[in-house]
Amino acid sequence: MDSQITLRALSKFYKQGDEKIIAVDNVTLDVRAGDFIVITGRSGAGKTTLLSLIGRLAEPSAGTLAIDGVDLQSLDDAALSALRARKLGFVFQFASLIPTLNVFDNIRLPGLFADKLVDESRVTDLARMVGLGDKLNNRPAQLSGGQRRRVAIARALVNRPAILLADEPTGDLDVDTEKEMLDLLQSLNTQGMTIILVTHNPNLIAYCNRAFRMERGRLIENAPVIASVLSAVEGCEAIPNRHTEIASSRKPLLAMTFENL
Ligand SMILES: Nc1ncnc2c1ncn2[C@@H]1O[C@H](COP(=O)(O)OP(=O)(O)OP(=O)(O)O)[C@@H](O)[C@H]1O
Numbered sequence: 424m425d426s427q428i429t430l431r432a433l434s435k436f437y438k439q440g441d442e443k444i445i446a447v448d449n450v451t452l453d454v455r456a457g458d459f460i461v462i463t464g465r466s467g468a469g470k471t472t473l474l475s476l477i478g479r480l481a482e483p484s485a486g487t488l489a490i491d492g493v494d495l496q497s498l499d500d501a502a503l504s505a506l507r508a509r510k511l512g513f514v515f516q517f518a519s520l521i522p523t524l525n526v527f528d529n530i531r532l533p534g535l536f537a538d539k540l541v542d543e544s545r546v547t548d549l550a551r552m553v554g555l556g557d558k559l560n561n562r563p564a565q566l567s568g569g570q571r572r573r574v575a576i577a578r579a580l581v582n583r584p585a586i587l588l589a590d591e592p593t594g595d596l597d598v599d600t601e602k603e604m605l606d607l608l609q610s611l612n613t614q615g616m617t618i619i620l621v622t623h624n625p626n627l628i629a630y631c632n633r634a635f636r637m638e639r640g641r642l643i644e645n646a647p648v649i650a651s652v653l654s655a656v657e658g659c660e661a662i663p664n665r666h667t668e669i670a671s672s673r674k675p676l677l678a679m680t681f682e683n684l
């Protein structure tokens with residue numbers, strides 16, 4: 424099976440005084456095109472750091488990372504920026520919008536880095552998709568926290584990235600809006616977008632085909648359970664309906680157990 428994102432013994436250390444903080448510890452992972460990966464884990468476990476390494480927003484201290492077979496270590500800054508702009512979309516943990524730009528320009532911004540003109544209609548379509556069609560002229564300070572988060576989701580999608588790295592993308596959202604955003608991500612994933620999503624909400628595992636948790640820098644895959652096997656097991660109604668529904672409609676017929684969360 425081809426690996427779209429290949430992590431080999433990837434680590435990130437920070438020095439704090441005499442202390443060495445191991446934020447990401449020896450992570451090896453193959454992400455396939457079209458995977459929807461959810462990573463949970465306690466605060467400080469290394470989730471954001473891992474996403475930063477995958478997006479090469481931070482340099483690894485050890486190990487290698489390749490995207491579509493290209494070792495990112497071999498790229499200079501310009502080539503790295505081009506690859507990032509072409510292939511990756513980011514939703515940062517802290518929405519990080521540009522405060523002086525309105526919603527329209529914040530969404531359009533990554534297009535500038537991809538060296539291509541983004542159609543105005545694409546920007547307005549995305550704004551509408553995240554429910555902000557009537558806020559195009561608002562600056563971030565004139566939006567709620569959840570609205571800012573939705574601008575960040577639209578911005579991450581503007582270049583039609585092959586890979587979406589999303590750090591708590593639904594953190595400030597109410598239950599209904601969260602579901603709308605996840606349904607949007609799920610439909611993009613069905614169309615082939617790879618998604619790696621970090622969250623504190625274990626319910627989001629229902630959307631993924633591979634679930635992981637981070638513990639003190641280590642990435643641990645939750646045991647997959649074949650949906651068909653699951654349905655043959657007595658008492659499987661204990662698993663929430665939406666979970667089995669979604670899992671059984673997915674191409675790799677996997678459902679995740681909720682153990683170890
Ligand atoms: N720039 C930095 N300098 C020093 N230590 C850092 C730095 N960035 C992160 N860390 C440390 O690395 C560890 C992992 O941090 P990280 O932000 O990846 O955690 P997280 O799992 O995303 O947590 P949360 O769920 O709270 O967002 C933490 O102990 C954090 O204090």
Ligand SMILES: [Mg+2]
Pocket residue numbers: 470471472516590
């Ligand atoms: Mg984090």
